[in-house]
Amino acid sequence: MAICPVKFRETIVQMILGLALLFLVMGSPGCGCENKAGPAQIERILKNSWRSYVRHYISPEGRVVIPERAGESISEAQAYALLRAVWANDPATFSRVYAWTWRHLSRQREKGDALLAWRWGQDKDGAWRVLDWNTATDGDLDYALALALAARRGWRPPAGLPDYAGEARRVLKAIWTLETVRLPSGELLLTPGNWHEPQPPYLLNPSYFSPAAYRILARLQPQAGWERLRDSTYDLLTRLARGLGGRMGVGLFPDWCRVDARGQLSPAPGRDTHFGWEAVRLPWRLALDSLWFQEQRATSLLKHRFLPFFQKEWQTRGRLAAIYSYGGKPLVNYESPVLYAGVLAAALAAGEQDFARQMAERILIFYRIERERAFFADPDNYYANNWAWLGLALYAGWVK
DSSP states (O other): OOGGGGGTHHHHHHHHHHHHHHHHHOOOOOOSSSSSOOOHOOOOOOOHHHHHHHHHBBTTSSOOOOOGGGBBEEEEHHHHHHHHHTTOOOOHHHHHHHOOOOOTTTTTTHSSSSSSOOOEOOOOOOOOOEEEEOOOOHHHOOOHHHHHHHHHHHOOOOOSOOHHHHHHHHHHHHHHHHHHOOOOTEEEESSSSSTTTTTSSEEOOOGGOHHHHHHHHHTTTOHHHHHHHHHHHHHHHHHHHETTTTTTSSSSOOEEEEEEEOOOEHHHHHHHHSBOOOGGGGGHHHHHHHHHHHHHHHOOOOOOOOIHHHHHHHHHSSSSSOOBOOOOOOSSOOOHHHHHHHHHHHHHTTHHHHHHHHHHHHHHTTEEEEEEEEEOOOOHHHHHHHHHHHHHHHHHHOOO
């Protein structure tokens, strides 16, 4: 479940950054880097920013503390930390984060399933506990993927906790039971959480779809449904890139939409259809299926539908806005490394190496070193610090 950085001072921060771009490119002492995306430079930034993230966001017990949410924690954040720990080859941090997540967010004892409660924080009487037992499917899916990757590396959990592969299987079983729906046509789709509607039309968040994760997790829990889920996902995304509720698409995906019993897609009442803070994650997830498994449907969507829009924007404007309407209109006048991370991933999947390099260099403009902290955009911007890192890690070949 994404956190909207606009609500957490991103607007002001990015306006300031926009005024500082020229200074940084010329070599700011505070940046500690050049904006050239060389392998050695990227490696240093990935290592430094991860160490800084561990120190300043992850408590000794393994809880990811989010400053913008008054110190709360969410399942998405725990899952991101686990994935990053795998790709940073940091089993000690992985172990800590897993231990806290399993002990405090697992619904096993309270609800009888292995999904994660999505929100934990301080209640009105001052006690720290689960504030919402509902689930967020992206957090659950990324959690299961991280556990599967850790098990594949032969990592072992802390004493007394379930082994990584076994817990991943339990999470997957609950995802199938509580977070997927089947349309009358046979389409199988991932819902935003266990709180989904009992019947169509169903609310969908396309940025939660992760076909590459489906493939890896199917090895832990073999069943025909994984292939059906993958096929339904690509069919839906192909249609979404073309149009939504009578509106012509330009290759972008909406933050939210809904699907009826006939499989027809439309805007979701009360939810935006921007290519915004939610949808921006989808190109990165699709790129994994293209790069890891040579999935041509992912490659085609990114290369022929999604990427041309941003290549034209870049050529025309020399910059990309942080948020676009579904029809391709810039909705803000500032940039974000989160958007550049998604476009970078798409460029890699499309084989556009030079454009990928330019996107990586743009992300580096947001990189800062201040005192003992190394971060992207803002030291307290949880979302940007995760997605800028994930984009650069994919570019550097760490995400595998």
